[in-house]
Amino acid sequence: xxxxxxxxxxxxxxxxxxxxxxxxxxxxxxxxxxxxxxxxxxxxxxxxxxxxxxxxxxxxxxxxxxxxxxxxxxxxxxxxxxxxxxxxxxxxxxxxxxxxxxxxxxxxxxxxxxxxxxxxxxxxxxxxxxxxxxxxxxxxxxxxxxxxxxxxxxxxxxx
Amino acid sequence: xxxxxxxxxxxxxxxxxxxxxxxxxxxxxxxxxxxxxxxxxxxxxxxxxxxxxxxxxxxxxxxxxxxxxxxxxxxxxxxxxxxxxxxxxxxxxxxxxxxxxxxxxxxxxxxxxxxxxxxxxxxxxxxxxxxxxxxxxxxxxxxxxxxxxxxxxxxxxxxxxxxxxxxxxxxxxxxxxxxxxxxxxxxxxxxxxxxxxxxxxxxxxxxxxxxxxxxxxxxxxxxxxxxxxxxxxxxxxxxxxxxxxxxxxxxxxxxxxxxxxxxxxxxxxxxxxxxxxxxxxxxxxxxxxxxxxxxxxxxxxxxxxxxxxxxxxxxxxxxxxxxxxxxxxxxxxxxxxxxxxxxxxxxxxxxxxxxxxxxxxxxxxxxxxxxxxxxxxxxxxxxxxxxxxxxxxxxxxxxxxxxxxxxxxxxxxxxxxxxxxxxxxxxxxxxxxxxxxxxxxxxxxxxxxxxxxxxxxxxxxxxxxxxxxxxxxxxxxxxxxxxxxxxxxxxxxxxxxxxxxxxxxxxxxxxxxxxxxxxxxxxxxxxxxxxxxxxxxxxxxxxxxxxxxxxxxxxxxxxxxxxxxxxxxxxxxxxxxxxxxxxxxxxxxxxxxxxxxxxxxxxxxxxxxxxxxxxxxxxxxxxxxxxxxxxxxxxxxxxxxxxxxxxxxxxxxxxxxxxxxxxxx
Numbered sequence: 001x002x003x004x005x006x007x008x009x010x011x012x013x014x015x016x017x018x019x020x021x022x023x024x025x026x027x028x029x030x031x032x033x034x035x036x037x038x039x040x041x042x043x044x045x046x047x048x049x050x051x052x053x054x055x056x057x058x059x060x061x062x063x064x065x066x067x068x069x070x071x072x073x074x075x076x077x078x079x080x081x082x083x084x085x086x087x088x089x090x091x092x093x094x095x096x097x098x099x100x101x102x103x104x105x106x107x108x109x110x111x112x113x114x115x116x117x118x119x120x121x122x123x124x125x126x127x128x129x130x131x132x133x134x135x136x137x138x139x140x141x142x143x144x145x146x147x148x149x150x151x152x153x154x155x156x157x158x159x
Numbered sequence: 160x161x162x163x164x165x166x167x168x169x170x171x172x173x174x175x176x177x178x179x180x181x182x183x184x185x186x187x188x189x190x191x192x193x194x195x196x197x198x199x200x201x202x203x204x205x206x207x208x209x210x211x212x213x214x215x216x217x218x219x220x221x222x223x224x225x226x227x228x229x230x231x232x233x234x235x236x237x238x239x240x241x242x243x244x245x246x247x248x249x250x251x252x253x254x255x256x257x258x259x260x261x262x263x264x265x266x267x268x269x270x271x272x273x274x275x276x277x278x279x280x281x282x283x284x285x286x287x288x289x290x291x292x293x294x295x296x297x298x299x300x301x302x303x304x305x306x307x308x309x310x311x312x313x314x315x316x317x318x319x320x321x322x323x324x325x326x327x328x329x330x331x332x333x334x335x336x337x338x339x340x341x342x343x344x345x346x347x348x349x350x351x352x353x354x355x356x357x358x359x360x361x362x363x364x365x366x367x368x369x370x371x372x373x374x375x376x377x378x379x380x381x382x383x384x385x386x387x388x389x390x391x392x393x394x395x396x397x398x399x400x401x402x403x404x405x406x407x408x409x410x411x412x413x414x415x416x417x418x419x420x421x422x423x424x425x426x427x428x429x430x431x432x433x434x435x436x437x438x439x440x441x442x443x444x445x446x447x448x449x450x451x452x453x454x455x456x457x458x459x460x461x462x463x464x465x466x467x468x469x470x471x472x473x474x475x476x477x478x479x480x481x482x483x484x485x486x487x488x489x490x491x492x493x494x495x496x497x498x499x500x501x502x503x504x505x506x507x508x509x510x511x512x513x514x515x516x517x518x519x520x521x522x523x524x525x526x527x528x529x530x531x532x533x534x535x536x537x538x539x540x541x542x543x544x545x546x547x548x549x550x551x552x553x554x555x556x557x558x559x560x561x562x563x564x565x566x567x568x569x570x571x572x573x574x575x576x577x578x579x580x581x582x583x584x585x586x587x588x589x590x591x592x593x594x595x596x597x598x599x600x601x602x603x604x605x606x607x608x609x610x611x612x613x614x615x616x617x618x619x620x621x622x623x624x625x626x627x628x629x630x631x632x633x634x635x636x637x638x639x640x641x642x643x644x645x646x647x648x649x650x651x652x653x654x655x656x657x658x659x660x661x662x663x664x665x666x667x668x669x670x671x672x673x674x675x676x677x678x679x680x681x682x683x684x685x686x687x688x689x690x691x692x693x694x695x696x697x698x699x700x701x702x703x704x705x706x707x708x709x710x711x712x713x714x715x716x717x718x719x720x721x722x723x724x725x726x727x728x729x730x731x732x733x734x735x736x737x738x739x740x741x742x743x744x745x746x747x748x749x750x751x752x753x754x755x756x757x758x759x760x761x762x763x764x765x766x767x768x769x770x771x772x773x774x775x776x777x778x779x780x781x782x783x784x785x786x787x788x789x790x791x792x793x794x795x796x797x798x799x800x801x802x803x804x805x806x807x808x809x810x811x812x813x814x815x816x817x818x819x820x821x822x823x824x
Contacts, residue, residue, distance in 0.1 A: 029682040101545025116523040
């Protein structure tokens with residue numbers, strides 16, 4: 001950042017302290033695991049799991065009691081020595097696929113996952129087709145006839 | 160009495176809108192100038208009547224008239240005045256009144272300031288606007304009337320969700336709606352052109368300012384929403400890929416594509432059919448956004464099925480307008496003549512690529528938002544589509560778009576020289592690479608992609624600078640010549656460059672705060688400190704405080720940095736008495752490095768409080784970038800070519816000439 005834009009950022013943020021409403025309060029200190037490696041895994045897992053009673057919020061971000069239960073459940077499984085995949089499978093078996101923020105790649109989600117690349121390919125094909133067709137229908141400028149060339153030479157004063 | 164006046168005005172507006180929808184079209188068919196001319200006063204009267212209805216509702220809110228059901232449900236006597244006013248659109252019925260008010264405002268603007276439009280086009284545009292107004296006024300009058308009374312009038316209202324009692328959210332809906340509804344202008348112009356079967360570069364020139372204004376409002380509206388979510392949700396997230404957000408993001412993506420394709424149409428008379436289609440798609444997505452948010456289908460497909468009156472009505476509106484306009488498009492579009500040819504490597508070609516990537520990115524958001532709804536409706540299976548899906552599908556497309564964006568403005572129309580453009584961008588590329596390497600060297604942790612992201616942002620900003628520098632021939636021509644060129648450069652060029660640079664700022668902000676945010680979650684007793692990102696926060700305990708319509712418990716934090724005092728932060732918990740609801744408030748200290756963000760939690764069993772502290776580096780750039788984009792749009796809008804008065808003066812001269820001709824006969 002240049003000094004000038006720094007000044008601007010400063011001016012922009014003159015309302016230095018904002019205090020505003022917020023309902024959510026996620027991971028609590030007493031929930032956290034002692035082992036930082038395990039806790040990091042717990043956080044990573046929590047970010048991919050949906051709080052079932054919230055709108056598109058992960059259990060890591062939500063303060064709903066159900067999210068808290070799930071966070072504790074994840075940590076209990078971690079302490080028991082489960083792998084990440086085992087924990088995810090365990091929770092999906094209990095709460096259904098709805099709990100996953102990243103849908104699994106299975107027949108019922110093929111359309112979901114393939115839609116974007118297919119639209120991209122179709123649009124590309126459409127553009128190429130449209131361009132080809134226009135090129136073939138549009139008249140390319142014909143080369144000058146001998147008479148026109150003579151006239152051109154005459155006009156530019158070389159004749 | 161005032162509520163009844165509003166109700167009456169609303170029904171009158173419906174009648175006027177029907178006149179505005181029907182008569183001008185008949186007039187243009189019969190070539191009757193008087194019937195055609197009805198469009199103008201009808202549009203103006205419709206605006207006046209809806210404004211009366213809107214202000215009647217606002218009066219009921221401001222005076223806390225709880226005999227009006229809508230006011231009783233959504234307001235309370237003790238609520239601060241700002242939120243009494245914003246309460247008008249903080250609920251379903253009132254927000255629909257705001258929707259039609261903005262629609263009528265745009266219509267009246269075309270009627271009043273569009274005097275330089277061909278009469279027939281203006282009449283058709285206003286008729287299409289009238290038809291949209293008819294649909295939504297019917298919707299309000301039949302399913303969502305805000306003027307219903309209750310008897311006897313209750314003593315106090317039920318209040319407004321405390322979460323919505325917030326300055327940013329007070330102004331978020333008006334801007335969002337101005338964006339949604341503004342795209343109806345592009346839609347009306349597109350349908351009018353299809354009815355006419357005629358379209359030319361002048362059409363694009365008339366459509367562009369409306370689209371630009373709508374895009375600016377939507378940009379600001381989305382930025383405000385994201386800013387609100389940032390401090391509101393208490394953990395510093397700024398975008399959640401929530402369906403409600405996506406509902407506003409899709410029209411923005413399509414509208415951005417429309418802005419760029421209209422540019423090609425205006426300058427080169429090409430991409431006409433596509434631009435018309437894009438105008439229809441953009442407004443269709445706006446309608447869909449309204450449907451998703453207003454029908455309740457998002458909260459649960461079942462809730463929608465239980466009380467379907469509103470949802471089905473909007474669905475019918477969508478069906479008529481989207482289906483009708485697409486059918487009209489299929490029928491009439493082949494009549495439109497194709498314009499200017501261009502090589503694949505050209506300004507036009509780059510804008511086609513821009514449109515390709517933006518619309519496919521929009522399709523990715525569309526699928527991710529609607530697929531879970533469709534799957535549940537068809538099979539009953541419930542799945543979630545969250546951020547990981549959008550990062551994988553939307554992400555790569557946008558990265559590709561950002562990489563190619565700086566090339567576009569440097570290519571010539573018709574046939575461009577990619578190598579020359581690349582040479583001009585060499586300096587920008589080298590600096591962006593240097594920044595990447597420096598960032599990589601100075602940040603030990605964080606994902607390896609993050610320095611690339613920051614480099615990409617720098618690339619966009621410097622690309623915009625390169626664009627302006629090469630247009631004014633900076634360093635190539637003499638200083639005086641460059642200065643003269645800089646002054647004569649059209650404002651649209653500055654506006655475009657500013658918007659691209661603003662996008663660069665947004666990218667840097669998003670990448671930095673996502674990759675390098677720091678977080679501490681601890682149980683703190685008074686007198687203990689917490690360390691984060693070079694700051695020390697001393698917890699001084701909690702004290703009670705009384706607000707206008709809430710009680711608060713406020714945590715006191717003294718913030719120091721290397722021993723010298725920085726600020727005091729006071730995050731709190733608010734207990735709203737009327738609404739019987741509690742909110743947690745964050746306190747934020749803003750510096751150029753980033754935001755120090757503190758949230759106070761509950762008291763734990765041992766008397767300590769749970770406290771969460773974040774440091775969000777450069778997060779302000781996200782909204783600063785949004786503002787720069789908005790400002791860039793404004794600069795472009797002030798361009799002389801787009802100014803309403805400018806073509807009028809030119810026309811006055813031609814009128815004089817035109818009159819001189821018959822005199823010679």
